Amino acid sequence: MPHNSDALSSLRDGVQAALDAFIAQQREPLLAISPELAPALSALEGMLSGGKRLRPAFCQWGFIGAGGTHPAIIGAAA
Numbered sequence: 001m002p003h004n005s006d007a008l009s010s011l012r013d014g015v016q017a018a019l020d021a022f023i024a025q026q027r028e029p030l031l032a033i034s035p036e037l038a039p040a041l042s043a044l045e046g047m048l049s050g051g052k053r054l055r056p057a058f059c060q061w062g063f064i065g066a067g068g069t070h071p072a073i074i075g076a077a078a
Contacts, residue, residue, distance in 0.1 A: 008057060011074070015056045018078035019048045 023045055030037045056077035063073045 008053075011057055011060055011077070012053045014074040015053050015078045016049070018075050020045075022078070023048070 023041065027041060030041060056074075059077040060073050
């Protein structure tokens with residue numbers, strides 16, 4: 001089943017990229033509020049890195065099963 005494994009790997013990579021981009025986008029505004037938020041941002045990055053990504057997989061496959069084809073589902077799944 002290499003096809004399913006490749007699809008899951010691609011989903012994991014896409015979700016991680018979306019989460020990383022979101023955190024990067026929020027970093028500057030949050031640190032402008034207070035530099036003391038830096039440890040919280042680091043902790044958040046640690047919590048959001050890796051994982052099996054089962055919920056995003058269920059989200060994506062449910063979307064596809066219902067006839068969806070839009071690639072933006074990765075952002076929604078993240």
